[in-house]
Amino acid sequence: MASQSSLYDSLGDANNAIDGNKKAEYESGSCSHTQPDSKPWWRVDLLHVHHVYLVTITNRRDCCEERINGAEIRIGNSLVDNGNENPRCAVISSIPAGESKTFQCRGMKGRYINVVLPRHEYLTLCEVEVNARRVTEENVALNGKATQSSQFDSIGSADKAIDGNKDSVYEDGSCSRTEMQPKPWWRVDLLERYKVTTVTVTNRGDCCAERINGAEIRIGDSLVDNGNQNPRCAIISSIPAGGSSTFHCSGMKGRYVNVVLLRSEYLTLCEVEVNAVPALDEDVALNGKATQSSQYDSLGSADNAIDGNTNVVYGNASCSHTQFDLKPWWRVDLLNEYKVTTVTITNRGDCCAWRINGAEIRIGNSLEDNGNENPRCAVITSISPGGTSTFECHGMTGRYVSVVLPRPDFLSLCEVEVNASPDISGVPVLIGDLPANDKSQSNSTLSV
Structure with a gap:
């Protein structure tokens, strides 16, 4: 699953860079494209930790091949600064228009692969290939x-x-x-x-x-x-x-x-x-149950925000959307109490990105005021159109994660990811027999 700092237009979805298509003309609809951000980035989540050996990047052909110059490839398990602080594999000095270049990463370990430009620019990627092997037991x-x-x-x-x-x-x-x-x-x-x-x-x-x-x-x-x-x-x-x-x-x-x-x-x-x-934190929202203060139309159900799809065009039916409420909110019930490390939100790309500004992320076990009185993890100042931002919650515990706007507005969310681990602090110690010698464990190695 891919995400990026923003979306230039409907053709430039982050997932285009991992669609297996190396067409390098932007209008072909197979390249990702951000807006001109202060530090544009693109990220793919491999879902498991891998040893990464090679990263191959195909540059745009029809325009502006120099924009990729100086981009950094970063690999690791952290989502701090959206993953852009992970260890660096390589700096891309240049890639000729429409061509592909391969970078050696020598088995670096990580779940996330980022391409980030440390300057104000557009970032366009026509394909990113990651040759890797899933980390097996060691x-x-x-x-x-x-x-x-x-x-x-x-x-x-x-x-x-x-x-x-x-x-x-x-x-x-x-x-x-x-x-x-x-x-x-x-x-x-x-x-x-x-x-x-x-x-x-x-x-x-x-x-x-x-x-x-x-x-x-x-x-x-x-x-x-x-x-x-x-x-x-x-x-x-x-x-x-x-x-x-x-x-x-x-x-x-x-x-x-x-x-x-x-x-x-x-x-x-x-x-x-x-x-x-x-044992990486998992996106536990995928198995949760979502609800919201209201529903705009048949396309905007609450569970669209936890469907694992980061498509940012509302008409594609993968975003939640409330009506114009006095204090619109969205909530996921994680079904158990978790320690929440990060919450990652993908904003709508085709309209009205500013509506998310000022939304609050709240985490806790209370349903008072529909969960909107739980402790606050973060205030979302802004997220670029079609962009994804990660908010550090530092192990806050709770069953419910809410996103609430404390003003009259619409609230639309194209994906909410909750990276968390079970909260075992209140689990009683068991004195009786526990399972032992279960030999059902199996392993597999995969390449991506």
Whole structure:
């Protein structure tokens, strides 16, 4: 799905640049085109994190090929400044009229690919091709930070369990080890949130293999009880001396992975491998239910703003539209409480872009005044015609996301994306049995 800072006219939709058509004449209707913005940008959401190897851009032929000069290709997972602050792959010095040029990105990782001009200009792209491979599981523990409840001696530090070395002889200095204590634990901080597919544990080989028996693997975002109350992936019944066993965690999400023994014992781990992929925030609005203060006509239903389609021409029936109300509003019920990172809004392109000016984004759990009294994330000063803007909400929690205009006007929204993760802060800790050893996990690799 593509978006851009603004829309020049009905021919210049952002999605034209990913339609598989390299026709380089603008009137053919296969090029994107912004207005002359102060920092025009275009972005494609790959929907998952990918290793990006090549980005190929086709320039316009019939006019103004120099406009692309100096554009930057940026790749990453952030929507700060609409994604334009992500790491840079390349600067486009020039592309001849109607031709294509390929830029090497060397496996940079990201969900979003941006092309941005850091000056006042139009931005036109006749095709953007992204050669990439979806990030599959990798051992993310190697880049983490480990700690444990205690340290037996100078060679048993916590980080030995994530050094990439499966040597199972303790004296060789590649195993972690606690003192004998009640409820010994070891934890790796993955530094960001991941979806964990498997955890592989290598046991000590030269002594005391039975000490690992009954240890629990726990995964989550909480540090309550040092992380030992996070949801359980598996119980380790046993691991042969010097052996490795893999436990399937079925995409459990979390930043912390713990191994904990619920008895007095030593805890020794000769390697812990955590195979995972980044747990990115998802557009949870796509699965929500939308409503609004009124409906202008049969084309303008509230759910058009969460249909996954960023088409900005009202007649194409992908935008919501109220009547001229005293305080028009639109709301999505996310059906559960979420921590909202960003809200991204695409404005109408064919008419009346100024109507969005001054709209407020509100997030919370109340339906008082139709949700319009919930805490405010942002005020929309303006969005260019057909443009998309992202607003940082910094983890505000709520079930309802509203867009409200505090004046008499029409309210039209061509897409509202709510990037969020479940709010688990109020979820009670479960004491009973939890699912373990679910082996249904499957993986796939794709190119885009």
